[in-house]
Amino acid sequence: xxxxxxxEYDYSVAKLFTYTTILFxxxxxxxxxxxxxxxxxxxxxxxxxxxxxxxxxxxxxxxxVIYGFTVSGVFATFYYSAQRVLKVSxxxxxxxxxxxxxxxxxxxxxxxxxxxxxLMGYSSSKExxxxxxxxxxxxxxxxxxxGIVMFGLIGLRREKTLYISLWYFIATFLGVAMLYLFNNMAxxxxxxxxxxxxxMHSVSMYSGTNDALVQWWWGHNxxxxxxxxxxxxxxxxxxxxxxxxxxxxxxxxxLSFWGLMFVYLWxxxxxxxxxxxxxxxxxxxxxxxxxxxxxSWGSAINMLLTMKGEWNQLTENPLIKFMVLASTFxxxxxxxxxxxxxxxxxxxxxFTDWIPGHVHDGVLGWVAFMxxxxxxxxxxxxxxxxxxxxxxxxxxxxxQITAVVLYFTSMWIAGITQGMMWRAVDEYGNLMYxxxxxVAVLNPYYTIRALAGVLYLTGFLMFAYNMYKTMTAxxxxxxxxxxxxxxx
Amino acid sequence: xxxxxxxxxxxxAVGVFVVIAFAGLIEILPNFxxxxxxVAGLKPYTVLELTGKNIYxxxxxxxxxxxLIRPFKAxxxxxxxxxxxxxxxxxxxxxxxxxxxxxxxxxxxxxxTTEWHENHxxxxxxxxxxxxxxxxxxxFTNIADIETAYAEAVTVKNVFKTPYGDEFQPTKEAWExxxxxxxxEAKAIADDMKNKDVKEAVANxxxxxxxxxxxxxxxxx
Numbered sequence: 001x002x003x004x005x006x007x008e009y010d011y012s013v014a015k016l017f018t019y020t021t022i023l024f025x026x027x028x029x030x031x032x033x034x035x036x037x038x039x040x041x042x043x044x045x046x047x048x049x050x051x052x053x054x055x056x057x058x059x060x061x062x063x064x065v066i067y068g069f070t071v072s073g074v075f076a077t078f079y080y081s082a083q084r085v086l087k088v089s090x091x092x093x094x095x096x097x098x099x100x101x102x103x104x105x106x107x108x109x110x111x112x113x114x115x116x117x118x119l120m121g122y123s124s125s126k127e128x129x130x131x132x133x134x135x136x137x138x139x140x141x142x143x144x145x146x147g148i149v150m151f152g153l154i155g156l157r158r159e160k161t162l163y164i165s166l167w168y169f170i171a172t173f174l175g176v177a178m179l180y181l182f183n184n185m186a187x188x189x190x191x192x193x194x195x196x197x198x199x200m201h202s203v204s205m206y207s208g209t210n211d212a213l214v215q216w217w218w219g220h221n222x223x224x225x226x227x228x229x230x231x232x233x234x235x236x237x238x239x240x241x242x243x244x245x246x247x248x249x250x251x252x253x254x255l256s257f258w259g260l261m262f263v264y265l266w267x268x269x270x271x272x273x274x275x276x277x278x279x280x281x282x283x284x285x286x287x288x289x290x291x292x293x294x295x296s297w298g299s300a301i302n303m304l305l306t307m308k309g310e311w312n313q314l315t316e317n318p319l320i321k322f323m324v325l326a327s328t329f330x331x332x333x334x335x336x337x338x339x340x341x342x343x344x345x346x347x348x349x350x351f352t353d354w355i356p357g358h359v360h361d362g363v364l365g366w367v368a369f370m371x372x373x374x375x376x377x378x379x380x381x382x383x384x385x386x387x388x389x390x391x392x393x394x395x396x397x398x399x400q401i402t403a404v405v406l407y408f409t410s411m412w413i414a415g416i417t418q419g420m421m422w423r424a425v426d427e428y429g430n431l432m433y434x435x436x437x438x439v440a441v442l443n444p445y446y447t448i449r450a451l452a453g454v455l456y457l458t459g460f461l462m463f464a465y466n467m468y469k470t471m472t473a474x475x476x477x478x479x480x481x482x483x484x485x486x487x488x
Numbered sequence: 489x490x491x492x493x494x495x496x497x498x499x500x501a502v503g504v505f506v507v508i509a510f511a512g513l514i515e516i517l518p519n520f521x522x523x524x525x526x527v528a529g530l531k532p533y534t535v536l537e538l539t540g541k542n543i544y545x546x547x548x549x550x551x552x553x554x555x556l557i558r559p560f561k562a563x564x565x566x567x568x569x570x571x572x573x574x575x576x577x578x579x580x581x582x583x584x585x586x587x588x589x590x591x592x593x594x595x596x597x598x599x600x601t602t603e604w605h606e607n608h609x610x611x612x613x614x615x616x617x618x619x620x621x622x623x624x625x626x627x628f629t630n631i632a633d634i635e636t637a638y639a640e641a642v643t644v645k646n647v648f649k650t651p652y653g654d655e656f657q658p659t660k661e662a663w664e665x666x667x668x669x670x671x672x673e674a675k676a677i678a679d680d681m682k683n684k685d686v687k688e689a690v691a692n693x694x695x696x697x698x699x700x701x702x703x704x705x706x707x708x709x
Contacts, residue, residue: 038622039589045622050547050630053622058551125545126581154497162494170497171504178509189636192643194658197636201542203643208576209523212584213516254490261504265511274558275584276573278519285515351554351588423562431565435591440618 009083010091011382013100017076018375018382020108022464024068025368029460031061033453040446051119059130060118065363066128066226068111073371074230075107075146078169080378081237082150085165086157096152103145110138122200126215128222129183133202136184143180147173164253168233171261175225183218209276213269220268223359227367229260231330232299234374239303239323242377243313244483248305252298259295263288270341273350282343289341296334303327317484318393322373325401329365333358348423353442354415361408364400364456372463379470380485386477387487388469396462403455406448414445527574532650533707535666536673536695538637540704543697544583547624552589555708568595578650590621597709602680605702610683627698628686634670634695638663674699677706 038044038054045053079100083089090097113135117123123130131139150173154162162170186202206214240247247253269277269285304327307313313320336358340349349355376393380386387393421441424432477486493500533541544550557563559570571594576582600608604615609627612619638656645652655662671690677699678690686696 039620042620042622050624050626053547053624055548055551055622059548121546123545123548124581125548125550125583127550127586130548151497160495161491162497162500167494167500167504170501171508174501174505175508178505178512182512187643187647189639189643192646192658193639194642194660196642196658196660196663197639198633201636201640203640204581207524207578207580207648208582209573210516210520211580211582212576213523215582217512217516258490258507261507262511265508266515268511269515271586274560275556276523276571276576281515281519347558347560350558351586353587355587422566423560425562431562435566436616436618439589439620 007083007087007089008091009080009089010097011080011378013090013097013104014076014079014378015382016101016104017072017079018378018467020104020111021069021072021076021371021375022467024064024072024111025371025460026457026464028061028065028069029453029457031057031064033450033457035061036446036453037450040443040450050121056119056121059123059127060115062128063114063118063130064111066222067114070226070363070367070371072107073374074172074226074233075103077234077237077371077374077378078146078150078230080382081165081234082153082169085159085163085237086153087159088153088156090153093152093156096149096156099145099148099152103142103149106138106142106145110135110142113138117200124184124186124202124204126183126204126211126218128219129180129215131184132200133184133186133188134200136180136186139180143173143177147177163237164247164257165233165237167257168229168236171257172225172230172233175221175229179218179221179225183214212272212275213277213281216271217265217268220271221265223362224260224264227363228264228296228330231326231367231370232260234370235299235303235323235327238370238374238377239306239320239327242317242319242323242373242483242485243307243310245306245308245310248302248308252302256295256298256302259298260292263292263295267292267341270346273341273343273346286341286343286346289338293334293338297331300327300331300334313484318390318397318487319373319376319485321397322369322376325397326366326369326373329361329369329404333362333366336361348419349415352415352419353411353445354419357408357411357415360411361404364404364407368460369400372460375467376463377485379467380477380487381480383471383474384477384480385470385474387485388466388474390487392462392466393487396459396466399462400456400459403452403459406452406455410445410448410452414442414449417441417445523573524577525574526577527572530575530577532578532641532644532652534673534703535634535637535641535670536700536703537707538640538704539632539634539670539695539700540702540707541583542637542640543627543632543701544704545581549593550583550585552585552587552621554585554588554592555594556584557592557594563592567592568598578644580644580648593705593708595709597706600705602677602702602706603682605705606681606683606698609698609701624698627701628683628696630697631689632695632697632700634667634700635663637700638666638670671695673703677702 122132185205188202190199266288269281270289418438421433421438557567557571609624612621644650674695
């Protein structure tokens with residue numbers, strides 16, 4: 001039965017995930033800034049005994065920003081936008097509402113378990129897949145519940161054609177499910193040894209080179225399916241909604257989507273160049289990484305051209321500024337990645353700070369910007385209030401841009417400096433520098449990077465404050481704004 | 489076709505899955521069996537070494553240290569022979585790392601000693617004045633979990649046929665019988681150390697984490 005009245009969408013689950021996005025964003029970036037400072041000022045390693053060392057906190061930082069902040073943001077924007085593009089409200093199905101809320105509850109338990117267990121040192125030591133097996137099982141549960149809501153809503157939909165954002169959300173769901181399951185295959189040793197030892201401990205099903213391949217097939221594609229695919233889902237929904245512009249090209253969307261799906265997975269082995277992985281696999285990873293520029297830039301250009309003839313919005317609406325900048329950083333990052341995947345460049349770049357530099361121009365400039373912009377756009381519609389402060393948003397923008405630029409420029413210099421020093425030889429062909437020389441030289445860059453962290457974190461606090469005030473104290477609005485978000 | 493897919497979510501999802509799945513099959517499977525084969529003469533980790541490896545995992549040493557020597561002269565000059573696939577056959581998980589804030593450790597056992605590690609883990613600056621690595625003093629008092637390492641050895645022996653001896657059995661009795669061997673190995677390392685508390689603990693049948701970690705690092709050759 002189709003009703004003619006406008007649908008009232010239900011944002012209760014979207015709101016819950018909005019809160020965790022803000023919370024984990026703050027916690028994750030705080031830890032990140034702290035460990036950045038530890039590299040510049042090593043005395044900071046001793047503030048809480050064995051739990052406060054760089055090595056213990058680094059996986060906590062990555063896990064909280066990836067699975068806390070980003071994934072919360074993905075869920076929040078999904079629960080907001082999926083209803084709207086499918087023209088069906090969560091409130092129409094008690095079952096889906098229940099599953100959505102259950103997903104949130106399990107997710108919070110999972111996140112708490114993750115933080116505590118990583119601090120305690122329970123870890124598989126596989127990057128971005130550190131959680132031990134009981135938490136892996138819980139992760140699968142959270143993910144399956146999300147899938148139930150996704151396909152449940154799709155089943156109830158009134159709009160027959162799936163909008164582009166949903167393509168990307170579906171791909172996120174499937175991609176992460178496949179990769180996560182295979183990469184985390186491990187045997188809990190307690191059950192295979194007649195009950196000996198710690199019940200949390202597990203051993204990987206793969207060894208050595210195979211484990212490396214599976215791990216970076218995951219590691220690289222966690223970047224694909226958490227930092228890229230769902231963020232593209234966001235920009236395809238929120239940029240047209242905020243600007244009032246239709247997507248520039250449907251064909252370009254098609255090409256970029258299927259191209260990205262096809263090419264991305266191959267590129268994982270570029271993390272293993274010059275390793276013991278067979279040469280043809282390395283070359284494959286290298287070549288497909290370069291090909292990956294096409295679908296990545298396809299999406300980004302599609303976004304920029306969507307703003308064609310409306311560039312004045314860039315000066316009038318800081319939210320458009322956030323989104324356009326995000327797609328620009330997406331372009332930068334997806335050009336930089338393939339450059340680093342060229343074997344000769346990789347020989348210098350690998351193992352250096354250029355790699356975290358690359359990651360962070362992507363995550364700070366693209367992922368976090370897009371998530372914050374999306375939440376800003378959602379706030380007036382979810383809370384029926386205008387955004388608290390445009391000025392604050394503008395200030396946040398410039399502060400965080402400065403931070404990102406400081407971050408990646410310092411890490412570019414640090415990485416290339418160190419990479420070159422490692423291989424420098426004197427006139428007799430002897431190594432010129434001892435390893436510690438190449439560490440000592442990095443101190444100024446580590447200091448700049450820590451400062452960049454402080455600036456970005458400050459910007460994030462401004463975002464959190466702005467959101468909080470929008471939720472609680474801002475001027476109420478009567479009708480839902482059609483495009484541009486109202487702000488004071 | 490694409491218009492049709494966009495109206496048929498099930499087939500859309502199947503299409504996406506097929507497109508993303510086969511890259512993994514083609515890149516990972518063909519070499520799987522060969523990459524699992526150990527180099528000649530490779531021995532599985534002893535229980536004490538495995539305990540040390542678990543400490544290495546627990547504290548995420550891979551956040552700053554690699555275990556992968558690339559085939560460049562600058563690397564072989566600095567760290568020794570470049571790494572071979574078969575050397576990692578018993579590494580579950582692999583511990584190559586992705587960042588060298590500190591040096592590579594794949595062959596650290598060739599050029600560092602128990603004594604060096606003891607000084608270094610207690611206070612890195614005492615041996616490398618400009619070091620930015622934190623001290624890990626708690627390794628000298630925390631008691632290592634050797635039973636879990638034994639459980640791991642038994643598991644990989646039974647499931648993956650890692651060549652441990654017949655005495656490795658999934659029973660409490662087998663573990664109790666094996667314990668003295670682990671202790672003897674720990675004592676040999678503690679004898680080379682100067683920390684009195686560590687020596688005393690080992691004499692009392694307790695193995696501080698530092699001893700297991702050094703056993704592991706010495707094994708990396």
